[in-house]
Amino acid sequence: MxxxxxxxxxxxxxxxxxxxxxxxxxxxxxxxxxxxxxxxxxxxxxxxxxxxxxxxxxxxxxxxxxxxxxxxxxxxxxxxxxxxxxxxxxxxxxxxxxxxxxxxxxxxxxPSYIKKGDLLISISTGGKSPSLSSRIKKELDDKYDDSYEEYINLLGEIRQNVIKKYDDMVERKKILNSLVDLTLEELRSEYNKYI
Ligand SMILES: C[C@@]1(CC(=O)O)c2cc3[nH]c(cc4nc(cc5[nH]c(cc(n2)[C@H]1CCC(=O)O)[C@@](C)(CC(=O)O)[C@@H]5CCC(=O)O)C(CC(=O)O)=C4CCC(=O)O)c(CCC(=O)O)c3CC(=O)O
Ligand SMILES: NC(=O)C1=CN([C@@H]2O[C@H](COP(=O)(O)OP(=O)(O)OC[C@H]3O[C@@H](n4cnc5c(N)ncnc54)[C@H](O)[C@@H]3O)[C@@H](O)[C@H]2O)C=CC1
Incomplete structure (x- = not known):
């Protein structure tokens, strides 16, 4: 493996x-x-x-x-x-x-992979079926569209600020975990809260 x-x-x-x-x-x-x-x-x-x-x-x-x-x-x-x-x-x-x-x-x-900005998802089958890797890639390509590039950039920026602002690790982790429940639109509008 x-x-x-x-x-x-x-x-x-x-x-x-x-x-x-x-x-x-x-x-x-x-x-x-x-x-x-x-x-x-x-x-x-x-x-x-x-x-x-x-x-x-x-x-x-x-x-x-x-x-x-x-x-x-x-x-x-x-x-x-x-x-x-x-x-x-x-x-x-x-x-x-x-x-x-x-x-x-x-x-x-x-591996097969999709790349949307800094999001990288790679797929392999241990050589058993390159065709399946390619198929799964196409499925993921529909789900993770180009908007993920901006989404991940925003998450990255907010994360740096949250790390600076919150010393308490538990609180920090709670905020960072909850950010990924937001859609891109929600994240854009919440952005100022963290910056
Ligand atoms: C082990 C591996 C080594 C490596 O090359 O890294 C390997 C080996 C072999 N491939 C063969 C055949 C094909 N490979 C493809 C396509 C891809 N092959 C890729 C990777 C890998 N191929 C690695 C394992 C990946 C895994 O674990 O899944 C991808 C993912 C990445 C890339 O190459 O860029 C890319 C998809 C790109 C994409 O769409 O994203 C197609 C499809 C097509 O062409 O339509 C076919 C024909 C159909 C079929 O066989 O399924 C053969 C037999 C040759 C023969 O017949 O003699 C061997 C040799 C053997 O099996 O021994
Ligand atoms: N891993 C993978 O994803 C896949 C692997 N394969 C395997 O890959 C091999 C190559 O496939 P293709 O690119 O389609 O073959 P191809 O026939 O299109 O190209 C082979 C190339 O190798 C060059 N070459 C041959 N002998 C050489 C030498 N001694 N020094 C330098 N260059 C040399 C030739 O000039 C040619 O450019 C096939 O034998 C096949 O078994 C095939 C499909 C997918």
């Missing part, structure tokens, strides 16, 4: 090996959370053109030297043997590695 963590990617070198549909999806996801991704592949699908500002493309077949300084690696070629070699090498070096055709060799996987 894999442990969920939220990780700061900006400080890490990320390399995706492969230039097909799966590699493209992984790159796009990374770029929601960091500024630059390196991609090594013998060929790239055209979709990579739209990412070219934010990715560093290296057109070559995989070589160990390309991932020497990478902390996060995705093995996404269509060659099982190459993916396996990357996975085994990374595991030996203590790198984080996602082998897209071998969950056993991976020490991380990529």
């Amino acid at each position: 894999l442990y969920p963590i939220n990780i700061k990617l900006e400080e890490l070198e990320i390399t995706v090996v492969g230039g097909g549909k799966v590699a493209y999806r992984k790159c796009k996801n990374f770029l929601h959370f960091t500024k630059e991704v390196r991609v090594i592949s013998t060929d790239f699908i055209d979709a990579f053109d739209e990412l070219k500002e934010d990715i560093k493309l290296i057109k070559d077949s995989y070589k160990e030297k390309y991932i020497k300084n990478s902390s996060v690696v995705v093995a996404a070629t269509n060659n099982r043997q190459v993916n396996k070699e990357i996975g085994e090498h990374c595991r030996k070096c203590g790198k984080l590695v996602n082998v897209v055709d071998d969950i056993e060799l991976s020490n991380f996987t990529v």
Whole structure:
């Protein structure tokens, strides 16, 4: 069973090996959370053109030297043997590695997720059904709409003030717990009470 963590990617070198549909999806996801991704592949699908500002493309077949300084690696070629070699090498070096055709060799996987401002909900099935992860994501996307971005920003601002104003932990917790019962409209109108 894999442990969920939220990780700061900006400080890490990320390399995706492969230039097909799966590699493209992984790159796009990374770029929601960091500024630059390196991609090594013998060929790239055209979709990579739209990412070219934010990715560093290296057109070559995989070589160990390309991932020497990478902390996060995705093995996404269509060659099982190459993916396996990357996975085994990374595991030996203590790198984080996602082998897209071998969950056993991976020490991380990529969940489905929705992101509304700072709200992040991720879904995984332990590799049993990526299609189900994707389905659940669509269901949650309807429930947690774009208004959550503002809602969470308001909650965050109010929380900082409540922490400053109330020293009593019990009272503080009671207020913070009750704020999430309010709708966005209610929160907007109660905002001044706390600021
Ligand atoms: C283990 C994992 C490793 C990893 O890649 O991280 C993995 C592995 C594999 N996926 C395969 C197939 C498909 N993957 C998708 C889609 C997604 N796959 C994603 C994650 C994961 N996929 C990780 C586990 C996640 C979990 O625990 O649920 C998502 C969530 C995130 C992302 O990749 O961005 C993204 C949904 C994005 C979204 O909508 O949000 C679809 C759907 C489609 O394309 O329509 C299909 C075809 C239908 C099907 O198989 O269900 C195959 C078989 C390939 C073959 O047939 O040979 C393997 C290899 C194997 O199973 O060994
Ligand atoms: N984890 C996931 O979400 C999913 C995983 N898969 C698996 O992912 C693999 C890749 O799928 P696609 O992207 O659709 O394949 P694809 O055929 O579109 O792309 C494969 C890419 O790998 C590159 N490549 C091949 N050998 C290479 C090497 N030695 N060095 C560098 N680059 C190399 C090719 O140039 C090509 O760009 C499939 O084998 C499949 O088993 C498939 C669907 C979903």
